Amino acid sequence: MLDSVDSGGPERRSALIAHELACLNIDIAALSEVRLHEEGSLREHGAAYTLFWSGKPRTEKHLSGVSFMIKNSILSKLENLPTGHSDHIISLRLPLHNKQHVVLFSICAPTLQADPAEKDKFYTDLRLLTQKVPADDKIIILGDFNARVGKNFEAWKGVLGKHGVGNCNDNGRLLLEFCAEQQLTITNTIFQQKNSLKTTRMHPRSKHWHLIDYVLVRRRDVCDVHHTHMMPSAECQTDHQLVCCKLKLNLKFKPKRGSIPRRRLQVNSLQSATMRDRFQVNLQTRLENHSIDSLDPSPETLWHHIKNSILQSSEESLGFSFKKNKDWFDENNQEIQELLRKKGTAHQAHLALPSCHARKAAFCLACSSNRNFMTSKTSGGSI
Structure with a gap:
């Protein structure tokens, strides 16, 4: 995303991804394998998105890592920011109308070659987090599961749709068992469309396309999903294709509190000798013409007099600057x-x-x- 020094990709890849999401009008994107340390955020002003990530400790290698990239127009109205649970899971809770909420999880599951203990820990952590979600809340789990679930919908009714792809592997069985236990449906398999709009990654050796990136929802909320498909036009310099899921959710944002915008003085203008002389004359005039109350010659009164004189002279002589977020x-x-x-x-x-x-x-x-x-x-x- 930000790219380390030894990375082969360009710096500020987050800016490229944010711009691509803006072109496609994506509200919230779940990103996997961002490979950033610890937790943090980065605002992309040009594309109007903010990246929130959760990764490994700084003492470990740049591996895994998950994140959300959220539109700033949505971010400014949220009650809570995303919460990182590990380098494999990060969550976000959004308020809906009728006192409901939707909890989103961005995940990156261990690969097929990973240690079985690591896989068990990942699904145990994800299971505990989903079980903590209130029963009335909606759940959406997005990300790279590194699993092939196949198309045996008869054996996995309610979990798989009729339009799966390929065969199931060991990681796929773990995912199917998790979905069956938590009453979740894999939305990628419920829509009839070309395989090219389902598969998300091409195997580097066999050159075959597979479906390993999924969008999961509660079984009772499948009616909220309008469409889940791959977007081949999205180019974010990754070997995974972008999966787009359109949902019908009525978000309820907290009211925006009124606040006085912070203004900054143009102190850089003091580098000009003319502006410097103008400021000094203005300040000296205010200090000389102001009569201090002889009945209250306390240090507090003197301090307020000097402070107000400096501020008023600065506002009159220097003016205020306007922040420009350009890079x-x-x-x-x-x-x-x-x-x-x-x-x-x-x-x-x-x-x-x-x-x-x-x-x-x-x-x-x-x-x-x-x-x-x-x-x-x-x-x-x-x-």
């Missing part, structure tokens, strides 16, 4: 958009004919151009 990503937005458009076109052409070496080379060149552009901007260079 290199916002300033180069047009160039970035053109690079992303070319990369998206090359990516779709490569997917349409994977055996064509020319199309693959064009896609690799587009990726390299994007990476070089981001590196040059973040390192202070130019193209």
Whole structure:
């Protein structure tokens, strides 16, 4: 996401992902394997999203990690911020109308080759967290389960729909058993659509596409789900495809409290000799013309007199500054958009004919151009 020094990807990948989510009008995104330490947040002002993550301690390697990326328009009205439980689970509770709530979990399950004890711990932790959710609350679990659940819907009625993909593996059985126990449904399998709109990751060796990223909801709330499908147009520099789930939820936001905006003086203008002289004359005049009450020559009175004189002179001479949230990503937005458009076109052409070496080379060149552009901007260079 932010990318470590030894990462092969461009810096500020979070800005690219936020911009992609803004183009697709995604309200809340659950991201897996963000590989950031501990807990924290990062606001992307240009795309108007904020990233919240939960990862491993700083003493351990950059592995796993989960996060939510939330629209700032939604974030400013929430009652509580996301809560990190481990480097595999982070949760968020949203208020709904009629005194209901929906609890979202962003997860990253252990891989198929992981230690069985690690898998048991993950599902034990997730089970305890879901059991703590009030019975009236809705539950949505999103993320990379590293599991293939197959399409045997008759054996897993209520858990699987009629439109699954491929065969089930060991991790898939763990997921199916968890869903059956917690009365959850895998929404990816309940909609009839092409397999290309279901599968989310291509195996690096076999080159076969598999469904391993899921959206789970309570069985009684399946009617809230309008559609769950993969979005091939989303390009966020990852080997997983973005899964989009459209839900019918009426959020109830807390009323916004009125507050006085904080203003900042333009102190940088004091670098000008003319402005400096103007401020000094203004301040000296106020100090000389102000008559201090002789009946109360206390230090408090003297302090308030000096403080008010400085503030009034500063406001009159310097004025206030207006905060501008611009960084290199916002300033180069047009160039970035053109690079992303070319990369998206090359990516779709490569997917349409994977055996064509020319199309693959064009896609690799587009990726390299994007990476070089981001590196040059973040390192202070130019193209």
